[in-house]
Amino acid sequence: AQTVTQSQPEMSVQEAETVTLSCTYDTSENNYYLFWYKQPPSRQMILVIRQEAYKQQNATENRFSVNFQKAAKSFSLKISDSQLGDTAMYFCAFVFTSGTYKYIFGTGTRLKVLA
């Protein structure tokens, strides 16, 4: 069975510093996609970044970047120059691209950015 594990339930970081959120997954699939979603206190989930498993290059979106290590089944999110608005729950998600549709979320990491 496919699983997604976020081992850090809570983290905090000082404003303007860098923080890394970890995510590991378990699958025998070769073709899949990985996502990081942000859920602020308003509760609405927003996409942060997306990575295709067949791409070796790590995805980057402004201050957000990932360290994707396919062999290790690891997909960490790095937030640079943290801002107060980054305070939120962050969910890692894994999606199959073949066979039965599966969209599996981790349990989330609560990130607090401190002023």
Add this chain to the structure above:
Amino acid sequence: NAGVTQTPKFRVLKTGQSMTLLCAQDMNHEYMYWYRQDPGMGLRLIHYSVGEGTTAKGEVPDGYNVSRLKKQNFLLGLESAAPSQTSVYFCASSYFFSTDTQYFGPGTRLTVL
């Protein structure tokens, strides 16, 4: 452009009552999804739809029914609510199936007493 909207935002039911949650999207997306979010757990897929008139079961479909009579709307029904269905329900939509970004609604907090 409102994106994905959900109605209602909050609801309290008694055990055995029925209700319908409405999800609407104005992005012309083909695919729509219903998830539930429980404390300490990630989102779990209840049902999804790959187009108007089609629905399919997700990971936790028991106790729920869905309908997609119009492309822009995806309804989630609880025929006989149970306390185990107390949760926050999220609707999402995407243009391409499974690999595309999903756009989420603001959620509905449902309490079943």
